[in-house]
Amino acid sequence: MSTRSVDLLVVDDGVALRGYDCRDVVRVEEVAGEPGGYLVRLGRLGSSREVACREVIGSVALAASEIRPVPEALRERIPGEKPWAVGLTVRGMYLLY
């Protein structure tokens, strides 16, 4: 049985939960003047980018057994940045970016 896992920073973008590899997070900033608004700066592992979110939920360790591929029917209906996997846990479902 696999024991590999990934530590995720889980954020609520106002519609859904998203998970980002904690190792890729540069920092999280609170957006001034916007209560509940945060900016997650990413790029420690790859290209730098920023993601706006409503709330930072926290970090979650996701086991390999809780990771599923993104259904093709969804992947081709998401323009722009596409998730690389779906986290499927008893606590909820996250799209992993």
Added chain:
Amino acid sequence: MVSTSGVSPLDETREELLREASFSTEASGREKAQEETGPARSLLVFFLGVEGFAVDLAHVRRVLRPDRIARVSGAAPEVLGLMNCQGEVLCVLDLRRILSSGKETAPPAATEGKFIVVLRHGEKEAGFLVDAVRDVMELSASSVHAVLDSVDPSRARLFEGTLAYGGQFVGLLSPSACLNP
């Protein structure tokens, strides 16, 4: 020689031969009819409001009641979200929106009391939210007619044909076209 019933053995033999001939003629007629009408197709009939639709049962993997559907931000409007389907992630699509070809701007459909018909074509699979699942029917391929001219051309690509069901026309959906955006 005449039997006590008044029917000669020759007549009995002839009658038997005729019965057999008639049986084999009927059987070959049935085969011929099947050749003419094509093999039977099994279809699942379901409804969106008062409008009926059918899909070939060969592409139906399962029919489910909607469970908790996780929304997906930034996806196309027909994407209702993702559902945990026995440990697999199922993408659930709003068939009503797909059929409206993006013209419908109503908020996402409520899922209560509805069904999800999971279709598969090739490697692609998705669940389609429908209002009611009505019937499984068998009919010959010749009972499927061309898509009605009155169907909007942008919508017509989603159909394989039309058939009669319960006194109304029902659109036979193309699983491939419905699964591909």
